Amino acid sequence: MALNHYFNNIVTATTSIFEGMSITFSHLLRKPVTIQYPDRVEKPVQEMLPARYRGILDLDINLCTACTACQRACPIDCIHIDEVKVDKTYIIVPETGRKVAKIKSPAVFNINIAKCMYCGLCTEACSTSAIKHTPKFEMSTDNLNNLILRFVPPEESERLKAEEPEVIKRAEERKAAEAAARAAAKAAEKKSPPDPE
Numbered sequence: 001m002a003l004n005h006y007f008n009n010i011v012t013a014t015t016s017i018f019e020g021m022s023i024t025f026s027h028l029l030r031k032p033v034t035i036q037y038p039d040r041v042e043k044p045v046q047e048m049l050p051a052r053y054r055g056i057l058d059l060d061i062n063l064c065t066a067c068t069a070c071q072r073a074c075p076i077d078c079i080h081i082d083e084v085k086v087d088k089t090y091i092i093v094p095e096t097g098r099k100v101a102k103i104k105s106p107a108v109f110n111i112n113i114a115k116c117m118y119c120g121l122c123t124e125a126c127s128t129s130a131i132k133h134t135p136k137f138e139m140s141t142d143n144l145n146n147l148i149l150r151f152v153p154p155e156e157s158e159r160l161k162a163e164e165p166e167v168i169k170r171a172e173e174r175k176a177a178e179a180a181a182r183a184a185a186k187a188a189e190k191k192s193p194p195d196p197e
């Protein structure tokens with residue numbers, strides 16, 4: 001009985017070694033799925049990624065209305081926005097052709113890409129497609145500070161912040177002028193005699 005058990009163990013061990021090795025050896029004949037990187041590929045890796053690959057984030061500042069929806073959507077607070085009021089303009093959302101009023105702009109728009117987990121929630125929250133994932137994935141650095149993406153240069157940030165009081169003043173003057181014009185039109189309507197029937 002004990003002898004049987006002993007030989008059975010030998011057979012099991014030998015079979016399992018052959019099974020394991022057959023899988024290992026089968027890979028010798030297969031086309032490799034791994035690639036040599038970065039210098040031995042037919043074309044740049046970024047061009048071989050799927051269309052919806054979620055790489056490092058990018059921002060089109062012209063499309064950003066500083067609504068902060070992306071900042072609020074980020075579950076780990078990677079995004080920091082300081083918004084300022086700007087003179088009203090309109091932007092056209094590229095994907096839909098929708099016209100959107102822009103009355104604010106980011107004076108600071110930073111993304112801490114070291115914290116980012118590439119979940120895409122910020123891009124889904126953005127109604128103007130200003131924030132998007134790119135196929136970029138290389139940002140190796142030995143300094144964490146280099147992983148904070150700053151989309152508004154400091155001098156531009158200073159300029160926007162300095163101009164904000166004037167922008168607010170202009171908007172208030174415009175509102176007051178519009179209200180006065182509406183009141184004048186109403187008064188003129190009241191004074192004019194009713195149409196003869």
Ligand code: SF4
Binds near residue numbers: 076115122
């Ligand atoms: S991809 Fe996710 S983690 Fe990264 S900034 Fe956007 S919401 Fe935050």
Ligand code: SF4
Binds near residue numbers: 068130131
């Ligand atoms: S990137 Fe989009 S969601 Fe974020 S503040 Fe700008 S417009 Fe709003």
